[in-house]
Amino acid sequence: MDARKRLILKEIVDHHIRTGRAVSSQTILEKYGLSVSSATIRNDMKYLEQRGYIRKAWSSSGRIPTAKGYRFFVDWLLELSELARKQQHAILEAYAFQKQRLDELLHQTAFLLASLTGHLGFVLTPRIDQTELEFIALVKLSPDHALAVLVSDLGIVESRIIPTTLPEEQLEKIGNLLNRSLHGRRLGELAAELAESPLEGWSDRVTQDAFALVQQLITPQLARQRLYTEGLAHLLQTVFSWEDPIEEARKLLCVLEDESRFLQALGRTRTGELTTIIGEENPVKELHPYSIVSLNYGYDGVLGVLGPVRMDYSKVVSTTQYIGNRLRAILTISKAAAAWG
Amino acid sequence: MDARKRLILKEIVDHHIRTGRAVSSQTILEKYGLSVSSATIRNDMKYLEQRGYIRKAWSSSGRIPTAKGYRFFVDWLLELSELARKQQHAILEAYAFQKQRLDELLHQTAFLLASLTGHLGFVLTPRIDQTELEFIALVKLSPDHALAVLVSDLGIVESRIIPTTLPEEQLEKIGNLLNRSLHGRRLGELAAELAESPLEGWSDRVTQDAFALVQQLITPQLARQRLYTEGLAHLLQTVFSWEDPIEEARKLLCVLEDESRFLQALGRTRTGELTTIIGEENPVKELHPYSIVSLNYGYDGVLGVLGPVRMDYSKVVSTTQYIGNRLRAILTISKAAAAWG
DNA sequence: CATTAGCAATCACCTTGCGAGTCTGCTAAG
DNA sequence: CTTAGCAGACTCGCAAGGTGATTGCTAATG
Numbered sequence: 258m259d260a261r262k263r264l265i266l267k268e269i270v271d272h273h274i275r276t277g278r279a280v281s282s283q284t285i286l287e288k289y290g291l292s293v294s295s296a297t298i299r300n301d302m303k304y305l306e307q308r309g310y311i312r313k314a315w316s317s318s319g320r321i322p323t324a325k326g327y328r329f330f331v332d333w334l335l336e337l338s339e340l341a342r343k344q345q346h347a348i349l350e351a352y353a354f355q356k357q358r359l360d361e362l363l364h365q366t367a368f369l370l371a372s373l374t375g376h377l378g379f380v381l382t383p384r385i386d387q388t389e390l391e392f393i394a395l396v397k398l399s400p401d402h403a404l405a406v407l408v409s410d411l412g413i414v415e416s417r418i419i420p421t422t423l424p425e426e427q428l429e430k431i432g433n434l435l436n437r438s439l440h441g442r443r444l445g446e447l448a449a450e451l452a453e454s455p456l457e458g459w460s461d462r463v464t465q466d467a468f469a470l471v472q473q474l475i476t477p478q479l480a481r482q483r484l485y486t487e488g489l490a491h492l493l494q495t496v497f498s499w500e501d502p503i504e505e506a507r508k509l510l511c512v513l514e515d516e517s518r519f520l521q522a523l524g525r526t527r528t529g530e531l532t533t534i535i536g537e538e539n540p541v542k543e544l545h546p547y548s549i550v551s552l553n554y555g556y557d558g559v560l561g562v563l564g565p566v567r568m569d570y571s572k573v574v575s576t577t578q579y580i581g582n583r584l585r586a587i588l589t590i591s592k593a594a595a596a597w598g
Numbered sequence: 599m600d601a602r603k604r605l606i607l608k609e610i611v612d613h614h615i616r617t618g619r620a621v622s623s624q625t626i627l628e629k630y631g632l633s634v635s636s637a638t639i640r641n642d643m644k645y646l647e648q649r650g651y652i653r654k655a656w657s658s659s660g661r662i663p664t665a666k667g668y669r670f671f672v673d674w675l676l677e678l679s680e681l682a683r684k685q686q687h688a689i690l691e692a693y694a695f696q697k698q699r700l701d702e703l704l705h706q707t708a709f710l711l712a713s714l715t716g717h718l719g720f721v722l723t724p725r726i727d728q729t730e731l732e733f734i735a736l737v738k739l740s741p742d743h744a745l746a747v748l749v750s751d752l753g754i755v756e757s758r759i760i761p762t763t764l765p766e767e768q769l770e771k772i773g774n775l776l777n778r779s780l781h782g783r784r785l786g787e788l789a790a791e792l793a794e795s796p797l798e799g800w801s802d803r804v805t806q807d808a809f810a811l812v813q814q815l816i817t818p819q820l821a822r823q824r825l826y827t828e829g830l831a832h833l834l835q836t837v838f839s840w841e842d843p844i845e846e847a848r849k850l851l852c853v854l855e856d857e858s859r860f861l862q863a864l865g866r867t868r869t870g871e872l873t874t875i876i877g878e879e880n881p882v883k884e885l886h887p888y889s890i891v892s893l894n895y896g897y898d899g900v901l902g903v904l905g906p907v908r909m910d911y912s913k914v915v916s917t918t919q920y921i922g923n924r925l926r927a928i929l930t931i932s933k934a935a936a937a938w939g
Numbered sequence: 940c941a942t943t944a945g946c947a948a949t950c951a952c953c954t955t956g957c958g959a960g961t962c963t964g965c966t967a968a969g
Numbered sequence: 970c971t972t973a974g975c976a977g978a979c980t981c982g983c984a985a986g987g988t989g990a991t992t993g994c995t996a997a998t999g
Contacts, residue, residue, distance in 0.1 A: 490851035497844040510831035
């Protein structure tokens, strides 16, 4: 593809992102001042259409980028501007306070993503089975129940009420035992081991009880990730200008309310690299009208932005990248600190 | 207001709830078989309109209930049908599992409310300052930070990372001290006391440190309540048939995303009684097109349904009442159990 | 061979007008 | 107090017609 065609494709995507309307050969000529005529541009547009980069909304409309066109744009034509000082400042400021609670931190991160991009910001909690056990506490609540609190590094706290008739002193003993023998273990591995065989040397009465407890505590849905979203209002506002917004918004909400499907939609954002999923590339059909820019910030926690395919990728990508780096830094600091301590 | 007028008002509200259209004198005559003519009904409708119970959409349309009309309907004319066996069963079944984690429990409750009513279900977490302290744990994370885990009865767990340079053994000592002296105290009172003066007898070095810690732990935003919502999709679907759905939905989402405003909207649902807030009765302007049916299920935790003013109050009220009672039962059982233990 | 000008054809979008249907208010009679 | 009958008001849906944007095509140009 020659330089002029690339330029034309870029301008079509650019202009369509900004205006939301089909882009005509005229427009490109006027706004971006090429030194050729509109007919030439039309010829190039035909070429681009044949290769599947752009399409027409109807037989004689201007051109609209296809998913393939966006993909090419993002991969080859996107010019990442550095985030404006002002926004960087806003982000740093927002993170200056608010480090006391992980959920607040992630919640705020989602909010930042949303408000700075004007789309839907989301943060998926890290997978607790990827983190290491820091501390276990067992608290007697009633004759039949105890509360188990499980603290991993990163300050992730998981608690559940488990049925047990063991007396208080025994629970305390078990708690101490568990803390001594399991501290620093990666929870996922622990779960896997426990599923196969009891830990070695665990044979007396107390440790058998302990074993039963730990199994209840660690095995079930440990990998469960919570999803925080913010800025749904932004997203719906953009959806409303489409045709059949009712149906679109409904489908969107259904996916968002079903965490498992959303997880599926993220695909393997498992690497640390920033990932874009554009329109129909998404494995979840309902999300075909949207693009996702996402980033793994550690421990399989994912953060990102979900917006219309027609969004300002430059802004969204740089914002996501920046916020992702900040969050990763904050988390690895507390992680590193935990390792020294 | 004589019996026939009441009946007519009831039928207007009834019919409008079911069909969503303005109700004509004809319709009432046909569907509900009164033994008078449509002209008589028209006269009564005029009466009802003058008193502000119903209104016209335009100069010669059928009648639509006003907020005052709905209020009268809900307060005096509503016939509560017992919840269908099938639905009761579904609720009991849903609660049969899933008692391990409070957040899951509340999440599921919101989901139940939403799916059984077809509107938006919400659950506001109990206020932790209304509950009693069960257990405190302090865990060293790094040289400069510790994780404080605070467990109240009901199994509510609050954790935060606090800056401290105290060594591990000392933290443990402080933890033990705190558990002994503060166990069973109501957290809200505790916070109030601490704000005024140190606890008596706390004078040596260890307890001073402990005091500083507890202040950090308990004072700030302890009363903060989290909001779980489900079924936004349902609600939006109904909004879409209105005029200017874009604007309406946007305003709705803005309120839902801002917990403080939502709290304001609930007003004082502080009693245990079921409360209805209909349309313009709501202090939050943006929610005027909606009604809220809510219920305090204990410790200032609120659960309920938000739907269009035109909703099936009979179904919604009985569902909310039933689910509220179930949840209250579940929570008071674990509370009572904790008290025995 | 790439580029250009000019022109007919296509199509969305907006406005307008019309007809059918619905419901009320009013008046006068029962 | 109730009823019948009727004019007037208004919605709703549909079709027609005008406007403006944009393309593809063809033939001419450098």
